[in-house]
Amino acid sequence: MYILLTQMESHKDTEDTLRRDSAEADRCSICLNLKKAAKATSSVLDELLAPLGIRASQLGVLNQVSVLGSPTITELADAVVSDRTTLTRNLGPLERDGYVDTFAGHDRRVRMVTLTEEGRELLQRALPLREQAEQTLIRRFGEEPWNDLLKHLDRLTAIVRKG
Amino acid sequence: MYILLTQMESHKDTEDTLRRDSAEADRCSICLNLKKAAKATSSVLDELLAPLGIRASQLGVLNQVSVLGSPTITELADAVVSDRTTLTRNLGPLERDGYVDTFAGHDRRVRMVTLTEEGRELLQRALPLREQAEQTLIRRFGEEPWNDLLKHLDRLTAIVRKG
DNA sequence: GGACGTTATGTGTATATACTCCTAACTCAA
DNA sequence: TTGAGTTAGGAGTATATACACATAACGTCC
Numbered sequence: 001m002y003i004l005l006t007q008m009e010s011h012k013d014t015e016d017t018l019r020r021d022s023a024e025a026d027r028c029s030i031c032l033n034l035k036k037a038a039k040a041t042s043s044v045l046d047e048l049l050a051p052l053g054i055r056a057s058q059l060g061v062l063n064q065v066s067v068l069g070s071p072t073i074t075e076l077a078d079a080v081v082s083d084r085t086t087l088t089r090n091l092g093p094l095e096r097d098g099y100v101d102t103f104a105g106h107d108r109r110v111r112m113v114t115l116t117e118e119g120r121e122l123l124q125r126a127l128p129l130r131e132q133a134e135q136t137l138i139r140r141f142g143e144e145p146w147n148d149l150l151k152h153l154d155r156l157t158a159i160v161r162k163g
Numbered sequence: 164m165y166i167l168l169t170q171m172e173s174h175k176d177t178e179d180t181l182r183r184d185s186a187e188a189d190r191c192s193i194c195l196n197l198k199k200a201a202k203a204t205s206s207v208l209d210e211l212l213a214p215l216g217i218r219a220s221q222l223g224v225l226n227q228v229s230v231l232g233s234p235t236i237t238e239l240a241d242a243v244v245s246d247r248t249t250l251t252r253n254l255g256p257l258e259r260d261g262y263v264d265t266f267a268g269h270d271r272r273v274r275m276v277t278l279t280e281e282g283r284e285l286l287q288r289a290l291p292l293r294e295q296a297e298q299t300l301i302r303r304f305g306e307e308p309w310n311d312l313l314k315h316l317d318r319l320t321a322i323v324r325k326g
Numbered sequence: 327g328g329a330c331g332t333t334a335t336g337t338g339t340a341t342a343t344a345c346t347c348c349t350a351a352c353t354c355a356a
Numbered sequence: 357t358t359g360a361g362t363t364a365g366g367a368g369t370a371t372a373t374a375c376a377c378a379t380a381a382c383g384t385c386c
Contacts, residue, residue: 030297030309031208031219033316034201036244040323042194056194057372073335081199086373088336093371109334109381134193140322146193149315152308153196159303160203220342236365246344251366253342272351272364 030156041137048129052122053097059126061090065100065115066123072110094119193319204300211292215285216260222289224253228263228278229286235273257282 045056064079077087094100099119102111138146208219227242228234240250257263262282265274301309
C-alpha cells in the first residue's frame with residue numbers, strides 16, 4: 001500500500017500521493033482517536049475540578065495514594081500508569097501545596113508517599129465530582145457500550161504488552 | 164501495609180471510606196484506561212520510529228502537514244488535536260531539524276507550515292512503519308473489534324463535545 | 327565482612343501540554 | 357480614514373512526560 005515513492009517523481013506528484021495515502025491511514029489511526037477521547041474526557045473532569053485547584057491527573061495520583069495506603073514512588077507510578085521519574089516530578093506541586101508528604105521507608109532506598117490531612121479533605125471533595133462526571137458520561141454513552149469500550153481498551157493494552 | 168495512618172482513629176475511618184470508594188470508582192475510570200491504551204499503542208510506534216529520530220507525535224504533525232498541504236498553525240493544531248500554543252512549541256524541534264518550514268501567508272497574521280524536502284523524505288520512510296504497526300495491531304485485535312473500538316471512541320468524543 | 331550486582335530513587339535534558347496575557351494584523355462601519 | 361472589535365499567533369509560566377545517567381542502599385557470595 002505505502003509503496004515507497006520513487007524520487008523520480010515530481011514534488012507535486014509526491015505531495016499528492018502522500019496526501020491521499022495519509023488521509024487513508026488517518027481514518028484508522030488509533031493513536032489520534034485515543035488522544036481525542038482522552039483529551040475530551042479529562043477536560044470534563046478538569047473543568048469540574050478547577051474550583052478545587054487540581055487537575056484530573058493530580059486527582060488520579062491523590063486517589064491512588066489513598067487506595068494504596070502508603071505506596072513507594074515505583075508502586076504509585078505503576079498504579080497511575082506513569083513513568084517513575086514522571087511521578088517524582090508530579091509529586092512536587094502536590095507536596096508543595098501540602099496534599100502529600102514523602103518519607104523514607106525502613107528500606108532507606110524507598111520513599112513512601114502519604115496523604116496529608118489537607119490531601120484527604122481535598123480528595124473527599126474531589127471524588128464525588130469525578131463520580132458525577134463519570135456517571136454523566138455513562139448515562140449518555142449507554143452502560144453496555146461503556147463496558148464494551150472498557151473491555152476493548154483493556155484488551156488492546158494487554159495485546160501490546162504481550163509483545 | 165496500610166497502617167501508617169494511625170495518627171488518629173477517626174482518620175482510619177475516613178481513610179477506609181476513601182479507599183473503598185476510590186477503588187470502586189477506579190474500576191470504571193475511563194481516563195486511566197484511555198491513558199494506558201494511548202501509552203501502549205504509541206509506544207509501539209515510538210519504538211519503530213526510534214531509528215528515524217522522531218516520535219509518533221511528531222510523525223502525526225508531519226503527516227498532517229502533508230495531508231493539509233500548507234496549513235496555518237491553527238488548522239494544523241486542530242488536525243492533530245493539540246492546543247494552538249502546544250503546536251507552536253512542537254514545531255520548534257521539527258523546524259530546527261529541517262523537516263518543516265514556516266512562512267507568513269498573504270494575511271500576514273497567519274503562519275503557514277510546509278514540509279521541506281527532508282521532511283518529505285522522512286515521512287516517506289516513516290509512514291510504512293506506522294502502517295505496519297497499525298496492521299499488526301489490527302490483525303491481533305481483530306478487525307471487527309477494532310472498528311467497534313474506533314466507533315466507540317468517536318462517539319465518546321462527540322458526546323463530550325456536544326456539552 | 328568487603329566486593330559486586332541489584333534495586334529505588336533523584337537529576338539533567340528535552341519534548342509535550344495548555345492557560346493567560348500580549349501584540350500585530352485584519353474587518354467593518356461611521 | 358480611523359477607531360472598535362475580531363482574529364492569528366507568540367511569550368511567560370507551569371505542569372506532564374520520559375530517557376540517560378548518577379547515586380545511595382540493599383543483598384549475596386565468597
